[in-house]
Amino acid sequence: MHGTHDIEHLKTHPATGGGAARVGIGGPVGSGKTAILEALVPMLSARGTELCVITNDLVTDEDAERIRRGGFIDPARVAAVEAGACPHTVIREDPTLNIAAADDLEMAFPGTDLVLIESGGDNLASTFSLDLVDWWAFVIDVAGGDDIPRKRGPGVIQADLLIINKIDLAPHVGVDLVSMYEEALLVREGRPVLLANARTGEGIGSLADELGRAVLFSR
Incomplete structure (x- = not known):
């Protein structure tokens, strides 16, 4: 992982508000957002981080149930928001449902360090409102094509x-992973890019380290 992240805004950002840090995880359908959460939650918990999770979907709580069934977090600490519209609406245009859900979780579980907010699957234009989160990651996968960084979608460019x-799939889908990674660094002007395989846990430790450095340890 390369690049640095300016964390000064986290000290006064309205989303932080002196409570738990709020971190968004977004990306297109099928990119592996929930799988990343499933791998990340037990790792952060093992490091002593008090977690809550919010998932967003159109009209279901399927992702929330999947995380609850994983057994790595108290099911009561997982909330589901049903957007009822395009998923980006409740993370960017009107994040009040997610803000309320995060507030409720923090009230129910005092001492929470971190609230992870997963967006429903959306396109490369999906971004998080900074009224909702202090920091956010955007997930793409190699099966979507190695031209994704060159398309310079807002999610790719703007995410922290x-x-x-799914880097293991690169040779099976004709993707030059090295080139894709280098192009991602180029379009992001050196800001952090992480290679991962959520199914095997590859890269998840680095993600936990980045969250600790950029979000938790700065508070």
Whole structure:
């Protein structure tokens, strides 16, 4: 992982508000956002981080149930928001449902260090409102094509961290992973890019380290 991240805004950012840090995880459908959460939650918990999780979907709580069934977090600490519209609406245009859900979780579980907010699957234009989160990662996967960084979608460019997931699939889908990674660094002007395989846990430790450095340890 390369690049640095300016963390000064986290000290006074309205989303932080003196409570738990709020971190968004977004990306297109099928990029592996929930799989990353499933690998990340037990790792952060093992490091002593008090966690809550919010998932967003159109009209279901399927992702929330998947995380609850994983057994790595108290099911009561997982909340689901049903957007009822395009998923980006409740993380960017009107994040009040997610803000309320995060507030409720923090009230129910005092001492929470971190609230992870997973967006429903959306396109490369999906971004998080900074009224909702202090920091956010955007997940793409190699199966979507190695031209994704060159398309310069707002999610790819603006996220605090870009995660290229499912790297094990690169040789099977004709993707030059080295080139894709280098192009991602180029379009992001050196800001962090992480290679991951959520199914095997590859890269998840680096993600936990980045969250600690950029979000938790700065508070």
